[in-house]
Amino acid sequence: MRQGDSIGRFSLAQGHPWVAVDVVVFTLSQATLQALLVQVKDGPFAGKWAFPGGLVGAEESLDQAAERELRERTGVQEAHLEQLYTFGKPERDPMSRVVSVSYLALIPVQGITPNAASKYADIRWFRADRLPRLAYDHDQVTRLALQRLRAKLQYTNIVYSLMPSEFTLGELQEVYETILQRPLDRRNFRKRILALGLLKQLKKKRRGTHRPASLYAFIRRRPMIIEMV
Amino acid sequence: MRQGDSIGRFSLAQGHPWVAVDVVVFTLSQATLQALLVQVKDGPFAGKWAFPGGLVGAEESLDQAAERELRERTGVQEAHLEQLYTFGKPERDPMSRVVSVSYLALIPVQGITPNAASKYADIRWFRADRLPRLAYDHDQVTRLALQRLRAKLQYTNIVYSLMPSEFTLGELQEVYETILQRPLDRRNFRKRILALGLLKQLKKKRRGTHRPASLYAFIRRRPMIIEMV
DNA sequence: CCAAAAGTGTTGGTCTTACACCCATGC
DNA sequence: GCATGGGTGTAAGACCAACACTTTTGG
Incomplete structure (x- = not known):
């Protein structure tokens, strides 16, 4: 397979594709x-x-390339970033052979102004459930990214990567409902998520338009396997 | 990202790696x-x-390259084949930059004599739980492949790709126990797997050394999401 | 007749779901 | 004082895990 023999023996038959990363950046707003x-x-x-x-x-690893792309577009340094899938049909990009490794990035709720630089004609946020038809095979990437996000919401704690440092249980539940696209029972949700022991209740309250809600924070902000929702 | 601008603007800074596939072929024996x-x-x-x-x-897609590699080594044409993960650290192959897309292949129990051709010094089967230290980053690939296989055994029907066309429930249970590395209760296992409705009971019996066992076959041999074990 | 694998149901405990009322605040 | 989201417990049903004896064959 490798160069030693392979590249010697196969270099004419083997393509020498470009390798790219594509990053699906999700946030909540x-x-x-x-x-x-x-x-x-x-x-x-x-x-x-x-x-x-x-x-x-x-000189870059695939992960580093994805991080760089995320940073260049959003300025975000720390985010949940995971590899999704690699696409490599010869005809997926009509101009040349490009094998593309797709990544999923989750960044916290906040007003990020994306930066197109000179690389793109435009850049902006779209509602994930109303994306236009995309270039390349990116419609497939969308499906995969949403599927992965929904699945992982249910058996890991990655939701922390979408939340601000402090939030109410109502807000957290809303995030789950938004992503899973189904309503959750408030009492059951609170019982379950508190039973996991991943949250700490802060002394503070969110004073809003109505009864103040207790603020919570994640005890640890790193990926774990759990059983949620 | 694509060539239009990117390759023009970045071609010096961007590497032009080789793209390879690596295939983890599992079978039972x-x-x-x-x-x-x-x-x-x-x-x-x-x-x-x-x-x-x-x-x-x-001219090949990644999937086709993995299929070809599987065919060249084993002669197997039809198998469960799925992409695992893509490895791309610059230093993973000291001779040149190779981005490698790993695949998991599952082939049915049978006496397959693998073929090294002139490409490899040797080729043979190893017990999956006693692999030697592997070249490149393949120890990582091993972990991923086993993890994926174990996970998918529990929520999909892929086990069909490891089974011969006819088998007893005892044999099927043995496969689950081998891969999951834990004993399963016979009565619960039979209840569950039959309740899924994926198997048909054949008229035939396996006549062996003891009481004959009913033979079963998968009704459909294609991937589905289920809830098993 | 003995050894070995095949075949078969029930029960207790746990987990999941559904559900309704009072509370604290802002306006 | 009313509208709005916050906060809380219980009961019924579904699901899961544990468990033992009889059957059929080969030798």
């Missing part, structure tokens, strides 16, 4: 799940929307 | 899970064992 899209500048997909991405640098 | 390993011929890992793999051809 106005109680909806939002995805970050860029407008492609050149090539046959010019004008179409797609997930931001870019070629992997010579 | 003598009531143990077996993995197919090849012995590397050249380069810094010469003499070490690794999973079979190879560069992706210019």
Whole structure:
């Protein structure tokens, strides 16, 4: 397989594709799940929307390339970032052979102003349930990303990566309901999530328009397997 | 990201890695899970064992490259084949930058004689729980493959890809116990698996050394999500 | 007739779901 | 004082885990 013999023996038959990463960045805003899209500048997909991405640098790991892309578009340094799937059909990009490793990034609720730089014609947030038809095979990437997010919400604690440092149980429940697209029973939700022991109740209260709600925070902000929802 | 601008703008900074697939082939034999390993011929890992793999051809999708590698080593045409994960640290292969997409292949119990061709020094089956230290980052690939297999055994019907066309419930249970590495209660196992409605009972019996057992077959041999074990 | 695997139901405990009322605040 | 979200417990049903004896064959 490797160079020693393979590249010697196969270099003519073997393609030498470009390797790129594409990053599906999700966040929550106005109680909806939002995805970050860029407008492609050149090539046959010019004008179409797609997930931001870019070629992997010579000295860079795939994870680092994804982190860099996330940072360049959003300024976000710390986020949940995980590999999704690798797409490599020869015809997926009509201009040249590009094998693309897709990543899922989750960033906390906040007003992030994305940066297109000169690389893209435009960049902005779209409601995840109302994305336009995307360039390349990115519609498939969307399905995968949503599927993975919904699945992981239910057996891991990754929701922490979408939450601000302090939140009420009502807000947390709303996040679950938004992503899973189904209502949850408030009493059962509170029982379950508190029983997991992942949250600490803060002394503070959120004083809003109505009865103040207790604020909570995650005790640890790192990925764990749990059984939630 | 794509060539239009990116390759123009970034081609010096961006590496142009080789893209390979590596295939973890599992089968069952003598009531143990077996993995197919090849012995590397050249380069810094010469003499070490690794999973079979190879560069992706210019006209080939990643899936096709994995299928081809499986076919070349085992002659098997039809198998469960799924992408696992993509590894791409710059230093993972000391000779040159290789991004490797790993695949999991499951083939039915049977006496397959693997074929090293001239590509490898040797090829043979190893017990999955007693693999030697592997070349490249393949120890990581092993962990992932076993993890994925165990997980999927529990919420999909992929076990069909490891079974011959006819089998007894005892044999099926033995497969689950082998892979999950824990004993299962016979009555509960039979109740559950029959309740799923995925099996049909054949008229035939397996006549062995003791009381004959009813033979079963999968009604459909294609992947489905279920809730098993 | 003995050894070995096949075949078969019931019960107790746990987990999950459904459900309704009072509370604290802002306006 | 009313509208709004916050906060709380219980009961019924579903699901799961544990468990032992009889049957059929080969040798």
